[in-house]
Amino acid sequence: MSEFFQATVILGLLTAGVRLATPFLFAGLGEMLSQRSGVLNLGVEGIMLIGAFVSFYVAFESGNLYLGLLAAVLAGGFMGLLTAFVSVTMKAVQGISGIGIHILGLGLSGLFFRLTMGSISTMRGFPRLAIPILKDIPVLGRVLFNQNWMVYAALLLVPISWAVIYKTTFGLKVRSVGENPHAADSLGISVTRVRYICVIIGSIMASIAGAFLTIGQHEAAFVNNIAAGRGFIAVALVYFAKWNPLGVLAGAFLFSMIDAFQLRIQIIDIGIPYEIPVMLPYIVTIVVLALSTRGRVLGPTALTKPFVRGVHT
Amino acid sequence: MKKLLLSMMVLVLLAAGLVVVGCAAEEAQDDTLKIGLILPSGRDDMSWSQGMYEGVNAVIANMGAGNARMAVTENVPNPVDAGAAIRDYANQGFNIIIAHGSQYQNPLMEVAADFPEVTFAHGTAFETAQNIFAYDPQAQLGAYLFGWLAAQMTESQVLGIVGPVRAGDAIKYNYGFIQGVEAADPSIRVLESYTGSFGDNIQAKEMAEAHINARADILTGTAQQVVGAIQAVSENDGVYWFANDTDQSPLAPNSIIASQAYSWETVVQYMVDSHMAGKLGGEIISLDLTNERIQLVFNPVLMDLVPADLMAEFEVLKADVASGAIQVRLPE
Numbered sequence: 001m002s003e004f005f006q007a008t009v010i011l012g013l014l015t016a017g018v019r020l021a022t023p024f025l026f027a028g029l030g031e032m033l034s035q036r037s038g039v040l041n042l043g044v045e046g047i048m049l050i051g052a053f054v055s056f057y058v059a060f061e062s063g064n065l066y067l068g069l070l071a072a073v074l075a076g077g078f079m080g081l082l083t084a085f086v087s088v089t090m091k092a093v094q095g096i097s098g099i100g101i102h103i104l105g106l107g108l109s110g111l112f113f114r115l116t117m118g119s120i121s122t123m124r125g126f127p128r129l130a131i132p133i134l135k136d137i138p139v140l141g142r143v144l145f146n147q148n149w150m151v152y153a154a155l156l157l158v159p160i161s162w163a164v165i166y167k168t169t170f171g172l173k174v175r176s177v178g179e180n181p182h183a184a185d186s187l188g189i190s191v192t193r194v195r196y197i198c199v200i201i202g203s204i205m206a207s208i209a210g211a212f213l214t215i216g217q218h219e220a221a222f223v224n225n226i227a228a229g230r231g232f233i234a235v236a237l238v239y240f241a242k243w244n245p246l247g248v249l250a251g252a253f254l255f256s257m258i259d260a261f262q263l264r265i266q267i268i269d270i271g272i273p274y275e276i277p278v279m280l281p282y283i284v285t286i287v288v289l290a291l292s293t294r295g296r297v298l299g300p301t302a303l304t305k306p307f308v309r310g311v312h313t
Numbered sequence: 314m315k316k317l318l319l320s321m322m323v324l325v326l327l328a329a330g331l332v333v334v335g336c337a338a339e340e341a342q343d344d345t346l347k348i349g350l351i352l353p354s355g356r357d358d359m360s361w362s363q364g365m366y367e368g369v370n371a372v373i374a375n376m377g378a379g380n381a382r383m384a385v386t387e388n389v390p391n392p393v394d395a396g397a398a399i400r401d402y403a404n405q406g407f408n409i410i411i412a413h414g415s416q417y418q419n420p421l422m423e424v425a426a427d428f429p430e431v432t433f434a435h436g437t438a439f440e441t442a443q444n445i446f447a448y449d450p451q452a453q454l455g456a457y458l459f460g461w462l463a464a465q466m467t468e469s470q471v472l473g474i475v476g477p478v479r480a481g482d483a484i485k486y487n488y489g490f491i492q493g494v495e496a497a498d499p500s501i502r503v504l505e506s507y508t509g510s511f512g513d514n515i516q517a518k519e520m521a522e523a524h525i526n527a528r529a530d531i532l533t534g535t536a537q538q539v540v541g542a543i544q545a546v547s548e549n550d551g552v553y554w555f556a557n558d559t560d561q562s563p564l565a566p567n568s569i570i571a572s573q574a575y576s577w578e579t580v581v582q583y584m585v586d587s588h589m590a591g592k593l594g595g596e597i598i599s600l601d602l603t604n605e606r607i608q609l610v611f612n613p614v615l616m617d618l619v620p621a622d623l624m625a626e627f628e629v630l631k632a633d634v635a636s637g638a639i640q641v642r643l644p645e
Binding site: 118228 | 355357358359388473479505506508509510513514516518519520522523524526527537541544545547564565
């Protein structure tokens, strides 16, 4: 037990927690924006898979990681356009169409992987980028400032998202479209346009989350279904976060730190079945969600409701 | 609404037409030996599924493409979905149906009872019937030898096992590895942990990182998730990996010392020969060191890490394990 409290193990735990939180931050913040505008995008997992494959394939073929990332952005944008078309223009039931987008992403990423690469290959992904001076801060320096740049970008997106949603005209439009699209429409705001923009940005962020799972790793590889459910956890985190970027940060860190903790508690062999630590992140998240009744915030009023001018649903 | 219904009817009729045409094409080549393969993960997972897929392919290549063919249903970890695929292959007239996972036992037994002329096979398993082969890789044998060798090679005196779930092939492998370490030096610490998933590579990578943080310098593990763990190992200098299922050294040539590779080709060939001779099942096919269905493949790039005298000792031990002079216990 004592070796668990060694500095290297604790530092490793915290560093891993930040690393594990990164895809949840990208995907969760993107999903939050989409839901704020009134569109539930359950296809996040599938879009992550598309982003994971496309970024890896393009980076592998071109030898340029940034080109891979750009390809993920474009692919995410296309998937966002598709999602918005189905949900906003065609007014499909969002839960069902989201599952369709997930299955499409799962199938396409696997199919294209087979057609283009055929077998698992590896390459160097983005390396660690230690930030001068900040990296020397005790504990915090190694945990926060000795990661790769995608981790920093994900962390920076939290205050940026908060500022966009609460301090800009665009954020006000997004919130009004998500809360009362008819009122927004009467004020001349294009509900369709705002929702398209939010879904596309959210999907691009989901795709970048997927790219983090491949080229965001020092040793990069793509395998089928690499997201392994992380997209669905990101959707759940938005509810946990009460549609607030700071809540997404808290939820992502809570889940990931406990996950990093359970990976380490297993190896000190304290005589409990391994299934219990494996369940721990989910149990704690559910308990925190259930107990956080104070200040409960309901979701955007128009969430999942298609907008039809003059028809109130 | 009427248009929608009409469109759907047209689509259904078209689909039915395609099925009929497909079946007709099938019947035209009825003398071809047809092998149906159900895999829990992708056929390119560099692990359990890929090994069997390549094994069946090799047998078909030996027989000649006109004499045999294979159809594959992959990424079916769920036994209920697999059951539907097994029955579908049987209905289509496939001669040999291989459900490559221990989780498929119940649906396979159920379907096999309805198709006594078809050969069914599954593993890791022990349940057989008149038309069912079970195959059983003795994963613990190579694992014991790797555990022994890892114990000789470790500098930190800490080793790590990145497991998927505590069941089937994984538990046999881990059990053997730990016995091998204990046989060499009981004071060496083996960290054993499980991700709870067969296919979550990112989680396996983080688990391997956790082992490395805890000073493990040689790691091992099983299932298709190990690709992630191998990534973590190859990111750290002086950390190495012992692989299982197939020769995984191309994944990380500077990190994988050796692989325990199952020779599925010989297993499938045995089942095909038996089927053609009229024996449809009723036997447990063991993969072990004596029948050479398990091969220990050393990575030539890292052979320098294993001195000649250590390799000589290893070979003696291997002969003892293969002959049964050294008994490797299985979990009770």
